[in-house]
Amino acid sequence: MTNIWDRIQPKYIKNAKEDHNADFAYENLVNTPSLLCLCDENNDYTLDLGSGDGRFTRRLEVISNHIYAIDYSMKMISAAKNICTKTNFIHSDLEQPFPRFKNKFNLITCKLLLMYINDLDNIAKEVSAIMTDNGALVISVTHPLKWIVDQQKGTIKSQGYKGYLSEVGVKGNIAKEKELELTFLNRTIQTYTNTFTKHGFVLEQVIETGVPDFFVIKYPQYLEFQHKPYRLNMKFIKR
Ligand SMILES: C[S@@+](CC[C@H](N)C(=O)[O-])C[C@H]1O[C@@H](n2cnc3c(N)ncnc32)[C@H](O)[C@@H]1O
DSSP: OOHHHHHHHHHHHHHHHOOOOOOHHHHIIIIHHHHHHSSOOEEEEEEESSOSSSSSHHHHTTEEEEEEEEEHHHHHHHHHHHHHHSEEEOOOOOSOOOOOOOOOEEEEEEEEEEEGGGGHHHHHHHHTTEEEEEEEEEEEEEOOOHHHHHHHHHOOOOOOEEEEEOOOOEEEGGGGOOOGGGEEOOOOOOHHHHHHTTTTTEEEEEEEEEHHHHHHHGGGGGGGTTSSOOOOEEEEOOO
């Protein structure tokens, strides 16, 4: 199975390693701490969906007794294995029925994955089926208001995007790299909330992560996002 993430992996990893790369620095310094605030500190079984090069999975290893991760890019999984020492990696497409697990999970995380998933309803159903009661689902997506800033700047391409309520794909570039152009699905807060609620989840907490002053001082190219939400982080509890 080869996919777009296998193709762009070398360029993605190269950018991710560079300290001066603002997009990856934002994830490391701002968004990851914000998301970890939503995760309990002691989890028996954790599953990280769309684990990429493992930089977030590695942080979850510390708060999990047993940890699994799924990605459909073999190249991403190989990179992740270099930095994750206790994670069990599974190569699987999350648009398909999920692999069978012996145990149910207390914590499932989804960091910067759902914008690439076409069928949100199906993934919510699959996630619900493999969670314990009172288990936590923690997600992080591009904040839907960020696309409005991008639209004003002219840095995204989309035929159908008209504003916040337009649930269409928008094209953008990770780290401003030509080769890292991807389509991101814009979804509203009500769509995320209503879809997970339909499958037995209750919304517990929302963090609309912005761009703090210290980050703008270090990375002035983020000035236009200051005082605006950049990531939408949500914690749902399975009832
Ligand atoms: C932007 S990266 C995020 C990586 C990591 N969660 C992080 O935040 O550092 C998105 C990852 O999701 C994976 N992905 C996208 N669509 C997928 C699918 N249908 N099934 C499994 N993995 C998928 C990609 O291969 C990629 O590694």
